[in-house]
Amino acid sequence: xxxxxxxxxxxxxxxxxxxxxxxxxxxxxxxxxxxxxxxxxxxxxxxxxxxxxxxxxxxxxxxxxxxxxxxxxxxxxxxxxxxxxxxxxxxxxxxxxxxxxxxxxxxxxxxxxxxxxxxxxxxxxxxxxxxxxxxxxxxxxxxxxxxxxxxxxxxxxxxxxxxxxxxxxxxxxxxxxxxxxxxxxxxxxxxxxxxxxxxxxxxxxxxxxxxxxxxxxxxxxxxxxxxxxxxxxxxxxxxxxxxxxxxxxxxxxxxxxxxxxxxxxxxxxxxxxxxxxxxxxxxxxxxxxxxxxxxxxxxxxxxxxxxxxxxxxxxxxxxxxxxxxxxxxxxxxxxxxxxxxxxxxxxxxxxxxxxxxxxxxxxxxxxxxxxxxxxxxxxxxxxxxxxxxxxxxxxxxxxxxxxxxxxxxxxxxxxxxxxxxxxxxxxxxxxxxxxxxxxxxxxxxxxxxxxxxxxxxxxxxxxxxxxxxxxxxxxxxxxxxxxxxxxxxxxxxxxxxxxxxxxxxxxxxxxxxxxxxxxxxxxxxxxxxxxxxxxxxxxxxxxxxxxxxxxxxxxxxxxxxxxxxxxxxxxxxxxxxxxxxxxxxxxxxxxxxx
Amino acid sequence: xxxxxxxxxxxxxxxxxxxxxxxxxxxxxxxxxxxxxxxxxxxxxxxxxxxxxxxxxxxxxxxxxxxxxxxxxxxxxxxxxxxxxxxxxxxxxxxxxxxxx
Numbered sequence: 001x002x003x004x005x006x007x008x009x010x011x012x013x014x015x016x017x018x019x020x021x022x023x024x025x026x027x028x029x030x031x032x033x034x035x036x037x038x039x040x041x042x043x044x045x046x047x048x049x050x051x052x053x054x055x056x057x058x059x060x061x062x063x064x065x066x067x068x069x070x071x072x073x074x075x076x077x078x079x080x081x082x083x084x085x086x087x088x089x090x091x092x093x094x095x096x097x098x099x100x101x102x103x104x105x106x107x108x109x110x111x112x113x114x115x116x117x118x119x120x121x122x123x124x125x126x127x128x129x130x131x132x133x134x135x136x137x138x139x140x141x142x143x144x145x146x147x148x149x150x151x152x153x154x155x156x157x158x159x160x161x162x163x164x165x166x167x168x169x170x171x172x173x174x175x176x177x178x179x180x181x182x183x184x185x186x187x188x189x190x191x192x193x194x195x196x197x198x199x200x201x202x203x204x205x206x207x208x209x210x211x212x213x214x215x216x217x218x219x220x221x222x223x224x225x226x227x228x229x230x231x232x233x234x235x236x237x238x239x240x241x242x243x244x245x246x247x248x249x250x251x252x253x254x255x256x257x258x259x260x261x262x263x264x265x266x267x268x269x270x271x272x273x274x275x276x277x278x279x280x281x282x283x284x285x286x287x288x289x290x291x292x293x294x295x296x297x298x299x300x301x302x303x304x305x306x307x308x309x310x311x312x313x314x315x316x317x318x319x320x321x322x323x324x325x326x327x328x329x330x331x332x333x334x335x336x337x338x339x340x341x342x343x344x345x346x347x348x349x350x351x352x353x354x355x356x357x358x359x360x361x362x363x364x365x366x367x368x369x370x371x372x373x374x375x376x377x378x379x380x381x382x383x384x385x386x387x388x389x390x391x392x393x394x395x396x397x398x399x400x401x402x403x404x405x406x407x408x409x410x411x412x413x414x415x416x417x418x419x420x421x422x423x424x425x426x427x428x429x430x431x432x433x434x435x436x437x438x439x440x441x442x443x444x445x446x447x448x449x450x451x452x453x454x455x456x457x458x459x460x461x462x463x464x465x466x467x468x469x470x471x472x473x474x475x476x477x478x479x480x481x482x483x484x485x486x487x488x489x490x491x492x493x494x495x496x497x498x499x500x501x502x503x504x505x506x507x508x509x510x511x512x513x514x515x516x517x518x519x520x521x522x523x524x525x526x527x528x529x530x531x532x533x534x535x536x537x538x539x540x541x542x543x544x545x546x547x548x549x550x551x552x553x554x555x556x557x558x559x560x561x562x563x564x565x566x567x568x569x570x571x572x573x574x575x576x577x578x579x580x581x582x583x584x585x586x587x588x589x590x591x592x593x594x
Numbered sequence: 595x596x597x598x599x600x601x602x603x604x605x606x607x608x609x610x611x612x613x614x615x616x617x618x619x620x621x622x623x624x625x626x627x628x629x630x631x632x633x634x635x636x637x638x639x640x641x642x643x644x645x646x647x648x649x650x651x652x653x654x655x656x657x658x659x660x661x662x663x664x665x666x667x668x669x670x671x672x673x674x675x676x677x678x679x680x681x682x683x684x685x686x687x688x689x690x691x692x693x694x695x
Contacts, residue, residue: 227651228618272658312685313687314687
């Protein structure tokens with residue numbers, strides 16, 4: 001695009017080609033007056049200082065002055081009609097072509113010219129004409145009027161150029177931000193039992209889908225929808241996603257994660273910006289799903305018997321309430337293999353067809369229902385059901401409408417074994433190097449009182465790639481060992497208490513009280529790891545500052561016998577190859593190999 | 595979309611009337627409807643009798659009003675909501691923050 005200089009009325013760069021006009025006195029007077037009006041009259045020789053008048057000898061000279069490189073690019077062109085005649089159109093076409101999208105007013109001068117000639121000239125690009133002889137004042141005001149139009153045009157062109165540059169700049173930045181957003185908001189969902197449809201984002205639609213297996217072997221999913229669109233909506237996704245993945249991988253409970261997400265968004269986002277979300281944690285081992293719906297439309301559980309159960313929002317969206325007022329009450333569902341969970345944002349229900357009708361809940365429910373019967377016919381879940389729901393929405397909105405605000409995810413309940421296989425598949429990326437290391441942590445009384453050390457230990461264990469696929473077992477080992485050391489070793493709580501009526505509640509009340517009053521003590525973890533890509537051994541020793549206990553028979557027990565004792569210990573026996581107490585009983589050593 | 599506001603006879607309640615779509619385009623007008631008052635009224639009512647549609651930015655604007663009106667101590671009624679509007683307010687659990695009538 002050629003550069004257009006902003007012209008001003010007090011700078012007159014005139015190009016003229018007037019070969020056959022003799023009496024130009026009136027024109028000269030008009031030009032002098034024009035220059036005087038602009039207040040730029042030259043002092044000595046009567047030539048206005050800012051009037052640059054280039055007189056051309058032929059048409060090609062005029063054209064050459066219109067080149068982009070021209071030093072005297074004009075803001076007004078004067079040509080006599082008789083010089084153009086009889087090929088007025090051809091001349092003007094060449095001139096207009098040379099000007100391209102630049103605008104320079106062209107005024108024609110003529111003596112005794114015909115209406116036909118004037119009409120042809122005006123129709124082909126000339127802006128005005130003056131028939132000579134004429135009053136110099138009239139010539140002057142006509143030229144002034146044309147200069148004003150030219151000036152306005154160049155200002156507009158300049159602004160247009162600025163706006164379009166800014167626009168390009170914004171698009172570039174948005175493109176960049178969009179790449180980050182897509183990575184943060186939608187990456188990492190590569191598990192075979194999750195199928196999703198996330199619209200290609202026009203700019204940013206503020207929808208976010210996060211899913212990750214947890215160390216305990218469950219699946220944690222979050223579907224979120226931030227207020228509004230654009231960067232304002234997308235900006236919250238980054239802290240949301242990093243907190244979600246960070247905490248989930250360290251084994252924090254869903255309840256803690258939701259609380260933290262809320263606090264973080266409440267602290268970071270301005271009032272009025274929040275995130276409607278549905279968070280679900282599915283435990284494939286026992287078939288229990290905990291679901292928390294905060295402001296999203298009804299999500300659904302589609303059961304094997306084709307019944308559809310809505311999961312209704314019962315909470316305020318993330319980021320609205322401060323941490324003190326915020327409470328998480330999730331809903332619990334028992335699921336069986338083959339059941340499906342659907343999470344969606346309101347964009348799906350509100351998407352419109354050409355008649356302005358919304359897709360709506362009723363259509364969505366029947367789409368799920370017919371998808372279910374399709375699955376029943378095929379007798380397999382191969383994603384065809386999901387595809388048919390998607391097709392139903394696309395058929396509804398038709399070809400003209402855009403589907404740029406749709407987020408829908410289907411999670412299928414599978415067996416715990418298949419889920420861990422899927423997890424292993426999704427993490428089989430890098431080759432794993434042999435490793436050998438040891439690490440030691442000692443948690444003292446302040447930490448014991450105020451923090452849960454399990455996520456911290458687990459986090460450092462899972463830094464080791466060889467260990468990641470065993471995160472579920474590791475989580476159990478570390479948390480059982482820690483709880484035993486704390487509850488029995490330091491707090492002297494007896495498991496026998498739990499067998500009494502309301503014993504559990506009493507036990508945990510006592511746990512809280514004694515922990516608050518604990519004035520001294522520690523729990524130490526010594527961890528030793530030797531691993532190759534397909535086998536390895538992890539040895540965990542836990543020593544607490546407590547009294548210990550008489551473990552006499554414990555070490556000789558078989559797995560069957562151990563099952564009669566506390567569930568924690570029996571769990572350890574199930575997972576670990578070796579569980580033994582040493583010293584006075586405040587020291588336990590377990591070996592886990594794979 | 596058009597927003598109008600007037601003080602109720604007692605001058606203790608500001609009634610803000612939102613007609614048409616209550617979405618981001620209402621942002622400026624909605625805000626100035628309550629910010630322009632010299633004295634804060636004791637309570638507020640948002641009259642949605644003529645509100646056809648409510649989106650999440652409108653929910654955000656209601657939260658801004660709540661902040662302005664004193665946060666947890668604010669007294670704000672959302673009145674004359676039609677079924678669609680009410681549904682959105684219920685899904686969002688705004689009943690905990692506002693009196694929906």
